[in-house]
Amino acid sequence: MERDWERALGKFSYGIYVLTTSHQGEINGMIASWVSQVSYDPPLVMVAVHPNRYSHGMVDKSGKFALNVVAKEQGHWLGRFKGPDPAAKFQGLKWKKGATGCPILEESLAYVECQVVDSYRPGNHTLFVGRIIAAQLLEDNIPLTTLDYEGTYLGKR
Ligand SMILES: Cc1cc2nc3c(=O)[nH]c(=O)nc-3n(C[C@H](O)[C@H](O)[C@H](O)COP(=O)(O)O)c2cc1C
Secondary structure, three states, rough: OOOOHHHHHOOOOEEEEEEEEEEOOOEEEEEEEEEEEEEEEOOEEEEOOOOOOOOHHHHHHHHHEEEEEEHHOOHHHHHOOOOHHHHHHHOOOEEEEEEOEEEEEEEOOOEOOOOEEEEEEOOOOEEEEEEEEEEEEOOOOOEEEOOOOOOOOOOOO
């Protein structure tokens, strides 16, 4: 049975991002929605990642990640960026390595590349705080958010 706080948090809204990583020649991408700017000067963002995610170890070890903003019409990326095969996730997509070596999805709306400056484990996800070291607006269009589909990520899994 759903608890009150789960029902309330189900009404929070978030943007949808592909978190990409690169470590020792390996790349990966996963959907992340627990993302926020947390400082302007310096420019910092945070992403909360469950330790079970393959990406978690890669961010932890490499100390870097990129967040790619998913466009409203790219809802099918939710299905693409899951599963165990990184090659399949990127197959057929236009991407390049950014300044950090993390994959940049060239058809996303915008991206930020970050160096991890802190990490916290206050609960069952790790908060990686990243300083933005490169960023670009690629297309001025409407981003995908949790308002565009059923079921906000609640972090249970
Ligand atoms: C809409 C949506 C939002 C998600 N947000 C997060 C998130 O913020 N943090 C997280 O750890 N997992 C999140 N996930 C789950 C991961 O994307 C999923 O477990 C992914 O397969 C992990 O990939 P990996 O194991 O290759 O790193 C989300 C999934 C969806 C569909």
